[in-house]
Amino acid sequence: MAGKEVPLWARERSKGQEVAQSVGGFILGLAVATVYGLLGLLVQGHSPWTCLVGTLSLAIFLGLGMGFSRSVRISVLLLLPQAFSRQGRTLLLIAAFGLVMQGPCANIIRNFSRASDSVACGAELALNQSAEVLQRARQPLISALKKIKALAGKAKEVADRIRKFFRSIMDGVKHVVRALRNVWYWLLHIGDVCNSELGSPYGKCAKIFDDAKDRCMKAVPQFYHLCYILMPFKLLLCGLATVTQLFCVIPRYLQPFLRTTIGTPVIQLINRVRKEFEFNVTSSHHFKVNLNSSRSLSQVAFDLREAVNLRLHPIRETLALLGHTTPLLLIFLYIQALFYRYYYLTQDNFDNIYITNRFMRMDARRIQAGLPSVLPLSLRECTRYIRPGSLYLSRMERMHYTLATFTLIRHLLLVLLLVVLDYAIFWLLDLARYWLQGEIVTRNPVLVSVTVQGTGYVGQIYRDLVSVFDILQKGNITILSRRCLLRTSEPNYKSYILIGLMYGLCFFVTLFGSYVGRMSRVICASYYPSREQERISFLYNNLLTRRSNLAISLVGAVRRRAADQGHANILLVLAAKWPRLIPLINLLGIHQTYCLGCGRPQNEHEMQDFVPCSTPGCRGLFCRTCFRLLNNTCSVCAAPLTPQGDLDLELDSSDDEHPRLWLASAKTLSKEKQKRLKKKLKTVLGKDRFRKLSLLSNLDRTCSSSNGTGSSCNKQQENEDGVSGDQAEDKKENEDEPKSFPQPTSTQSPVHITISPFPPLPQK
Structure with a gap:
């Protein structure tokens, strides 16, 4: 354009500049990936392997993409302005709130978990101590039962010895009784034996004579009257046999007398002696405890811990999810950059103010x-x-700025409340831990002593029973133990500093986001x-x-x-x-x-x-x-x-710029148009002048491709540049002050400028 230099964005870039641009993009991509890895490792506390995999993946994409892809380069360059946009500010607030959730909120949940564990431990300890108290309350009864059992054992030993003594006596008595019983049985059965052996003397005698008479009558039936001669002998001899019957009749009369006078008193005496040495020892105790509860204390403690963990599970899952917001933030910002580029290229009214x-x-x-x-x-x-x-700021920018300020203030108040709540809960629990870190032991304030005098066996028994109650009085019971002492989690003050820095960054983004966001249009306009x-x-x-x-x-x-x-x-x-x-x-x-x-x-x-x-x-x-x-x-x-626009115009003898420019642009035309243009230029300029301008045009192209570093290029530019230093300064001032409107110039006045071949148009 006459009187003006070629704009910077329209100049052709040399190979060296393109290589430098690719190397710079590659290094910038590696730097961004390294910063991302350090942020995840040092700030968010991710595992080294996770950070290594994420950093390598991001480095491959950003390094190669920014080094060799123009679209990736412009998208990554748009990331910074997009971070200062409304969506980027929202994501920064989410990331900052994620740190709050991982710091103060997680510490609050940790303190509540430890408090619930302490309560559960206290419930179990109360159960154990209640069982111990009940055991100690039962101890005197159990000891008394043991002593009674020991007494019963001793009594049993004495009874066994007495039983052995009386058993010996009873064995002797039984021997005498057995002898008396034998005599008794002899006397009792002597009549029967006598009768069985001797029978009835008179009856046997009479039977003999009767049998003799019967045989006689059978022998001499004709003279049966002779058989009655034996009858007188029967009466005489059988009468003498009645004297021996007295020996069988006397024991029958002696048996009732001996049973009544000797047998019954002796048996009663023996039974009475036996009863004197028979005794029973019986001990009865009743111990009854009623607990009015549907569940045991251990079940209550377990249910309490499970309920707390169930309520805290969604919050813990949310905290784990918020710990991976950085990749989502980068992906969302990259998508926002792509959308901005798309809307810039397709919608005329998008960000066009x-x-x-x-x-x-x-x-x-x-x-x-x-x-x-x-x-x-x-x-x-x-x-x-x-x-x-x-x-x-424009009207929309002021509206967005006001809304962003109120949103940031609301977030700051919420974060301040969570931080204060975190420290307040820690302070209260730590105060409770300080006052409950000792042990409370219950002791009997009054000791009652009972003295039993005597050296007998019963006195020893009573002394043993009294000693059991002395042990119960002197025993100590621990009501509060250090085993269930609350161990509070102190807030991480470094996380407070990091949260403050994050919200300071959010404040900076809110304050200067509208100004930095304008860089998106500048980047797209340059490309x-x-x-x-x-x-x-x-x-x-x-x-x-x-x-x-x-x-x-x-x-x-x-x-x-x-x-x-x-x-x-x-x-x-x-x-x-x-x-x-x-x-x-x-x-x-x-x-x-x-x-x-x-x-x-x-x-x-x-x-x-x-x-x-x-x-x-x-x-x-x-x-x-x-x-x-x-x-x-x-x-x-x-x-x-x-190229054919002004061929019919008169050319001044020193007007070489237009023909050189036409020759430079002819390289982009088809062969037929190139021949037609060169033919017309030869006709208008002449062969010598056309050859000279062709050489100068080729030299311009060579200098442009070598970035103008050769001495011949510099010399040629010095010789052919028709603009003085003062004119260049005026030209620069005119470009810096666009409000000074240029005056119309005459197309007939000769203007001498150096026209380099036009650079290739940047592709979309």
């Missing part, structure tokens, strides 16, 4: 062309549209200059449409004569008036092309009045007025708009 230097140059160009301008902005527009480096120029044209026409009346804008759009008054599409006009229609416009995919020089919209009836850039891939489109003001030079890629 900045009055940049290009916007001001477009306004100055419109003033040169005699078209309506939008600068200076109105008071209402100043609240919506701002300069990128301005300290003032996509043609897209930035289209967005500026859209913004310019949007401002023009907003300033005009709605009815006039609609009528002008219908008549297709509103090119200088804003949008030429009815829906775009309505969307400019009512921003709520913007999603509908994006959904319908309505897009309008504009002149990248002045922002003039292109309609169907003016297709021939717009000149596109001849460079392949360049999206430059200019109206006839800007084509004339730009001297046939594309402001996007610094290449000629059309």
Whole structure:
């Protein structure tokens, strides 16, 4: 472009610059991965293997991606501004709150768990001590029973000895009794024996004579009267046999007398002596304890611990999940960067509220062309549209800033409450631990002593019983023991410092997030200059449409004569008036092309009045007025708009810039167009001049590819540069002050500039 240098973003990058850029991206990716690994290892306390795997994976992706991929490089560069956005600030607050959950909240849960364990231990200890107290209360009875059992054992030994003594006596008595019984049995059975042996003497005698008479009568039946001669002898002899019958009759009369007088008293005496040495020792005790409870104390302690663990399980799972928020944060920020890049390339109204230097140059160009301008902005527009480096915030930025401030204050109050609660719980439990760290032992305040005098066996028994109660009085019972002492968890004060730093970072992001977030547009504009120029044209026409009346804008759009008054599409006009229609416009995919020089919209009836850039891939489109003001030079890629644009114009003898520029741009054309262009240049310039300009064009390309480091390139630039030092300084001042509108220049005045071959257009 005449009178101006090639923009920095439009210059061709050498191989060395590309290699340096790739190496720098590779090193930056490794540095980011290293910082991520150190953050997870030192701050979040992850395992070394987890940090190693995550760091290596991230290093491979970031290192290779930023080193060799342009899209990955721009996405990673957009991560920092996205971290200062509303979503990034929210994720930072989540990460900071995750530290709060892992620090104070986890410590609160830990103290509650230890308190519940202490209570459960106390319940079990109370159960054991209650059993011990009951055992000691039963001890006197048990000891008395033992003594009674010992006494019974001693008595049994004495009884056994007495039993042996009386058994000997009883054996002797039994021997005498057995002898008497034998005599008794003899006397008792002597009659029977006598009768069985002797029978009845008279009866036997009479039977003999009767049998003799019967045999006689059978022998001499004729003389049976002779057989009665034996009868007198029967009476005489059998009468004498009655004298021996007295020996069998006397024992029968002696038996009742002996049974009544001797047998019964002797038996009664023996039984009475036996009863005197028979005794029974019986001991009865009753011990009954009733506990009015459905569960034992051990079950209650176990249920208490299980209930506490069940309630704390979701919180512990949440704490474990919040410990891995850093990868999610990076992934979400990377996705946000991709979305920002996508919306920047597809939606014209996305984050398009900045009055940049290009916007001001477009306004100055419109003033040169005699078209309506939008600068200076109105008071209402100043609240919506701002300069990128301005300290003032737009209306939406102020709203987001206010909401973010209130959100941060709410989070700070919640975190402060949790920190105070953590320390308060620790302080209370530690105070309880301090006052309960001793042991409480119960002792009997009054000792009662009982003295038993006597040296007998019974006195010894009573002394043993009394000694048992003395042991019960002198025994001590431990009510509170150190075994169940509460062991509190002290807060980690380093985590407090880390939480403070995280919320300090959140405060910094809240305070300067709006300013740092503007860097996203700067990064995208540096990588996509043609897209930035289209967005500026859209913004310019949007401002023009907003300033005009709605009815006039609609009528002008219908008549297709509103090119200088804003949008030429009815829906775009309505969307400019009512921003709520913007999603509908994006959904319908309505897009309008504009002149990248002045922002003039292109309609169907003016297709021939717009000149596109001849460079392949360049999206430059200019109206006839800007084509004339730009001297046939594309402001996007610094290449000629059309090689045939000004071939019919008169060329000054010293005007070598345009032909050299055309020759440089001819390399991107087809072979047929190159031949046609060179043929016309030979006709207009002549063979010698054409050959000279061709050599200079090749030299320009060589110098550009070698980054201009050769001495011949420097010498050639010094000889051919027609701009003095003062003019360069003026040119620099003009670029630094875009508000000073350039004056229209005459196309006939010769201007000498060094035109290097245009660089390749950065790809999307």
